[in-house]
Amino acid sequence: MARNPPLATVLPFDVVDEAWRLALAPALAAAVTLPFLPPVGIGLLALAFGVLWFHRDPDRSTPDAEGIVVAPADGTVSVVRKEGERLRVGVFMNVTDVHVNRAPLAGEVREVRHRPGANRPAFDKESDRNEQVAIDFGEYELLVIAGWFARRIHPSVEPGDAVDRGERVGHVSFGSRADVILPADIDETDLLVSEGDAVRAGETIIAERD
Template sequence: MILSLRALFIYQAGSKLKNYPHPIIAREGWPFLAIATLVSMLVSVFAGWLWALPLWMITLFILQFFRDPPRLIPPGDNLVLCPADGRVVKVERVTDPYLKREALMVSVFMNVFNVHSNRSPVDGTIKKMWYFPGSFVNAALEKASVANERNALWIRTKSGHDVTCVQIAGLVARRILCYVKAKDKLTRGQRYGFIRFGSRVDVYLPLTARVKVALGDKVSASSDVLAEL
């Protein structure tokens, strides 16, 4: 078992697996999972399995929501990787509201059954961060990009390309977590944040980028390529 876990964190065929300090279950979920498990066990002991069954189902839901597996990272310094699991809900030319430029925007919507760990799409340095409190409309809607609570990162790659990556809270989401700050360096696939219970991530790219996904595509964080710079 130990050898198989170690084997997860090695370089393979030019791709690498990102080694998180908390594999399999995200640390953000540990308190929720502990409480749900304890309550389910107590009800099972004192009231019986019939009464405890709904609580165990909730515990299983929490377990699957906070899963955080390591991912294969494709080689290629010019690749923009998907920052989150989910479904592509928008691919179009827009005005980047953070850098005030014309850009290509790719949006990925995460439902409650997706992995909600957020990972850096590119190698680069964080030039600036923005946080905006807001409302909590359905993250799949277009207005969520400007109306909802959100946290944006301006990342500049080594080759000088600017990429804006935005965490957006959703209808059920009530907490955006971001663990990086301005001047920090990020590597592709590096875990930098988490959004609890349904959300969305917007990525703004230079107009010269070649988008590799289409509307409706299901994508996985770090493993799938959004675009090529």
């Protein structure tokens, strides 16, 4: 679907393509209902607008300093832990956060894997077993993990694609988590965030190599 249909000109923000399809059903229902049941029609219009607002896609200014790693998502750092010899940093995306995911580092996509699973709340410790999409860059890996309501993960890259740090790599609908398995040469002393910190995708520096 076109990124900028006619309605886009009246929106005060950009949205991802998928938003228009999801908002279409409540918008059409509102058009039918408004003349006969105005309160219901207004509620459906509000729902359509809410879907568009949820899928907003603002531009970001990514720092260009050498050796930095930026946040893959907007939200709150909910996971910082060692996994084998590497560090994992996870960002919980609340329903009010922007849900567009961005590459923490520049790299070439080696593999995009989908893994079915449960749908526990994304802030739950058991959510590691949830449905997820892994984008493998070789040096590091980005995991987009579905929440209890989020069942639509939309990667926008495929194997062979080269991406810059901070570039969009996909989005997910209605609450979830984005984790980055950091490169092996980054350790705890290189981290600049801890659990509970608020971050912005593509802008907040979460680690810095020596």
